[in-house]
Amino acid sequence: MQTEHQQQSRPSSPARVLVVDDELTNLRLMGDLLNPHYEVLIARSVAEAREVLRTQLPDILLLDVMMPEVDGFSFCHELKGNDETRDLPIIFVTALHEEIDELKGFRLGAVDFIHKPISSPILLARVRTHLELKRRTDMLEQRALIDALTGIGNRRAYDLSLAAEWGRLQRKGSCLSMLVVDIDQFKLYNDFFGHRQGDECLQALAAALSKVISRASDQLMRYGGEEFVFVLPNTPLAGAVAVAEKLMVEVRALNMPQSPDADHDRVTVSVGVACLEPNNDQPPESLFLLADKQLYEAKGSGRNRICFSEEPRSPDE
Ligand SMILES: [Mg+2]
Structure with a gap:
């Protein structure tokens, strides 16, 4: 199942509940109960539910x-085997009262069981409980993707984002660009100003780099240490180089003093840029390796500059 929807939570809107039942009276009953509190979607069969999803x-x-x-058991199994729906909490609502059926549901990954005939307060209470658990889990997951020092995405966010875009753009046949940004001679900065100010430098850099993000699909993350990475979907090499040029302007505007031992008297960065059309033959990390090679070139040829790979290029570039 391939869906275009975003996985992001929608904090301002009411929670969305999908009810799947082949009997209209059940759907009406549950719909009437849930409607005042939630956005309710209904399906009368698994086929209809797949369509909704x-x-x-x-x-x-x-x-x-x-x-x-x-x-329902088969559908639950199907949903748990799909990346997009794996974490969707499933509550079985059933006339089956045997322990063995209930156990089967839990083994398949359901979070709860509600027995028919439906008790309205029990149904509402269980839905509320599991939505709250889901909200907290989502929040913790989001938090686990944030770099505590700079507030931008962390290395784990980068790994997930790159893997997701690699797969998505492979299906679409579009190109993916990457910028690897490294603060020049950051060790000298830390030695001269101290680690506390080093942290402030990283925060200021992250804020400056964030300014060049103009599309929701573009992502900036801290790769580690003083290294940052941009993942830019549907962006050809020329577009990625333009982003790199903008970030150089932002970094220059920071006008932060560097150690007297460094090459430049202000904090500078080096940038490696690469672009690929994701394919099955290469792992996602191949794009990073290309960009990192360019970063190495930039460092080797004097720092405070952008280097980009001339190849491989797509026919329309
Ligand atoms: Mg039924």
Whole structure:
């Protein structure tokens, strides 16, 4: 299943609940109960539910077990095997009362069981509980992707972002660009000004680099130490070089004094730029290696400059 929706949480809007049940009376009952509190999506079969999930990702799924064609257990198994829907909490709502059925549901990855006939307060309470757990889990996951010092994405965010874009752009046949940015002679900076000011320098750099992000799909992350990385989807090499030139302007505007032992009297950066059309033959890291090689060139040829790979280039460049 391939969906275009964003995985990001929607903090300002009400939680979205998908209810799947083949019986109209059940759908009505649950719909009426949930509607005052949540955005409710309904499906009368697994086929309809798949259709809904193609465009909208709910925060929780209430799933009937006994349905013609595909039953709830099979659908749960299917959803748990898909990257996009793996973390969607599933509550079975069922007339089955056997312990063995309930256990089967939990083994398949369901978070809870609600028995029919439905008790309205129990249904609402369980939905509320699991939505709250989901909200907290999402928040912790988001927090785990943030670099504590600079507030931008961390190395883990970079790994996830690169892997996701690599797969997505491979399907679309578009190009992916990367900038690797490294503060020049940062060790000299730290030795001269101390590590506390070194941290402030990193924060100021991250803020300056953030200014050149103009599209929601472009991402800036701290790769580690004094190294930052931009992941720029659907961006040809020329576009990526233009971003690099903009960031050089921002860094210059910071006008931060550097150690007297350094090549330049102000803090500077070197930038390596590379562009690839993601394909199956290479791992995502091949793009980083290309950009990093260019960074090495920039360092070797005097620092405070941009180097970019001339190849491989796509036919339209
Ligand atoms: Mg049923």
